[in-house]
Amino acid sequence: MNRVTLVVFLKDRLFYILVNLFIIFLSVFMLLLERERYSKLKMIELNTVIYFVVLALFFLTLWLVFDYLRMRPYYKQLLIAIERSDGLFTSAIVQEAVTKEQRLAAKLLEEQHRAYLDELGKYRRQQELHNHFALQWVHHMKTPVSVIDLLSQEALRQSQHTPEDQRQFAASVQEETERITSGLEMMLYSARIDKFEFDLRIERTELHELARSVLNAHKRLCIRHSIFPRLEGEAWVETDPKWMIFVLNQFISNAIKYSKNKPGSKSLLLRIEPQGVNGTMLSIQDEGIGIPAHDISRIYEPFFTGENGRTTGESTGMGLYLTKQVCSRLGHTLSVSSEAGKGTTFKVSFVSQGIHKIAAVELK
Template sequence: MKGLTLAVFLRDRLLYIVVCMLIIFLSVLMLLLERERYPKLIELNTVFYFVVLALFFVALWLVLDYLRLRPYYKQLLIAIERSDGLFTSAILHEAVTREQKLAARLLEEQHRAYLDELGKYRRQQELHNHFALQWVHHMKTPVSVIDLLSQEALRQTAHTEEEQRHFAASVQEEAERITNGLEMMLYSARIDKFEFDLRIERTALHELARGVLNAHKRLCIRHSIFPRLEGEAWVETDPKWMTFVLNQFVSNAIKYSKNKPGSKSLLLRIMPQANNGTLLSVQDEGIGIPSHDIPRIYDPFFTGENGRTTGESTGMGLYLTKQVCGRLGHALSVLSEAGKGTTFTVSFSPQGIHRLAQKHE
C-alpha cells in the first residue's frame, strides 16, 4: 500500500486548490475591472505580482501542510501493514488536527476495549481448560473404585445378601459421581451461551425442590440425613437452571454431612419476602465452612479447607451456582459456622427478572 505521496496529497485537496484558484481568478478579474475604470491607479505589473504572490502562498501552504501531516499518515501506514494494533499510541502522538486526534482517540478506545474482550475470552478459555483437566482427574477416582469393586466381585464366588447390597450401593454411588461430574461439565460449557438456553416461566418452587430431594433420597438414607421441605411458592425463573442450582446445594449438603456421626437434618424452607418476593434456604447440619474461606467460596477452582479434606471438590459447583443466580437475577447469600452447618439462601424478586430482561434487550 502506497504512503502519502505528494500526488496523493494534492489529489485529496483538489477541491481546496480549485477554490483557491477561483478566488485568485475572481480577485484578478476585479483588479482588471478597476483598472478599466482607473487606468493609472492599477498597473498590469501589480496584477501580475498579485497572482504570483497568491500562487506562492497557496503552494507554501500546501507544502507545509504536507510536511506537517506526513508523519501521521506514515504511522497509519505502518499500523496497517503490521496489523497488530500496537501503534495506536504512536498514531495518537503524531496526530496534528483536532479531527485526527479524535480519530486516534477513538482507535485507542477501541483497541483498549478489544484487549479487554480478548482478556475475558482468554480467561474463560483458561477456566474451561483447567476445569476439563481437573474434571478428568476427579473422574479417574470413581472409575478406579468401580474397577476395584468389580475385581473384588470376580475374586469372591459367593456373597452374602448384605455384601451384595453394599457392593451394588457402592457401584451406584460411584456411577452417580461420574454422572454429576458429566452434568457439571455440561453446565460449565453452557454457561457462556446462557442466553441461548434460557426459558423464564412461572415455576412451582416447592415442586422443583421436592424433585431434587427425591433424586438424592438414596444418598440421604445411606448417610442418615433426613431431608424436609417447608413452604410453597410460585416464582419466575428457569426451571432447568434452578434445578441445577438446587442440585448443587443438596449434593454439597450431603457431601459435607455424610462423614459426621449420627443423624443429620437437611431443611429446604420456602418463605415469602417483602415486595412479592420469595426466599428459598437450604440448611444442613454438616461440617460448615471455615470463616476465612467464606469470601472465596464463589471463586472458580477454590476448594477451600473442606474440599482439600474430603478430596471430592472441583471448586466449580458454587462458582457456576453464583453465575447462574446472577444471570437469572436472583440474589444468593450464605451463612455458615464451622462444625454446625451451612445455609444457602436464594432470593427471588420480580425486580430481578426485570433487570434480566433489560440485560438481554
C-alpha cells in the same frame, strides 16, 4: 472537560512558553542596556520597550489560543477514550489527529488494535473448539455412564438373595456412577455458562415442586447417610427451571457431601417463605461440618476448595462458583451463613417484579 484539556495543553507547552518569556525578558534587558548606554541621545524610549513587551505577549497569547483551538478536539477524544471502560475501540475514537506526530501515533494505535483483534479472534476460535470438544465428550460419556447405572440398579435388584458384600459392592458402584454423572453435568453447565443467554427461558415456576424433585433424586444418598430432608412452604417464582434445578442440586449435594461423615442422624431443611411484598426466600439449611470463617469470603471463587474441600478430597471448587454465576444472571440474590461444626445455610432471594418479567417478555 474544557478545563482539563486547557490544563493538559498548557502543561504540554510549558517549556515553549518559558522559552518565549525568557527570550522576551532577554530582549527587554538588552533594550534597557542600550537605552542606558545611549541615554543622552534618547535613541530608545521607555514606551518603545513597553510596546515591544505587550506586542510580544500578544503574539504569544494569540499563538497559544490558535494552537489550543486547533488541538482541543484531539485532546477531547483522548480523554473520552481514556474514560471509557471498553478500550477495544480506542483507535476508532481518536480520529482528530492534527500534527504528523499525532497521525503516526494514531496509525500505530490502529495497527496495534488490528493485531489485538486478530489475536483475540484466534483465542476465541480456540476456545470455541475446546468448548465444542468438551460438550461432545460429555455427551459421549453420559451414555456409558447411564448404562453402568442401569447395570448397577439391576444388580441391586438381583442382590436380594446374595451375600451382603455383593450388595454393598453394587451400591458402591451405583454411588460412584452418580458422582461421575454429577461431574459430567457440572462440566456441561460450566461450558454452557458462557452462552447463558442462548439457553435461558424465564417462566413462572413452582419452586416447591423443583425442590421436591431434587430431594427425591438424592433420596437414596440421604437414606444411606442418615440425612433426613424436609421441605416447608410453597411459592411460585419467576426463574429458569432448568438452571434452578442445577443450583438446587449443588446446594443439596454439598449438604450431603459435608454431612455424611458426621455420626448420627442429620437434618436437611429446605424452607420457602415470603420476603417483603413481592419476594420469596428459599433457604437450604444442613447440619454438616460447616464452613470455616476464614473461607466464607472465598467460596464463590473458581477452583477454590477451602479447608473442607481439602479434607474430604471431593471438591472441585467449581460448584458454588457456577451457582453464584447462575443466580446473578437470573437476578436472584445469594447469601450464606455458617458455623464450623454445626452447619451451613444458603439463602436464595427471588423478586417477582424486575428483570425476570422483562426477560420473559423478550423471550416470548
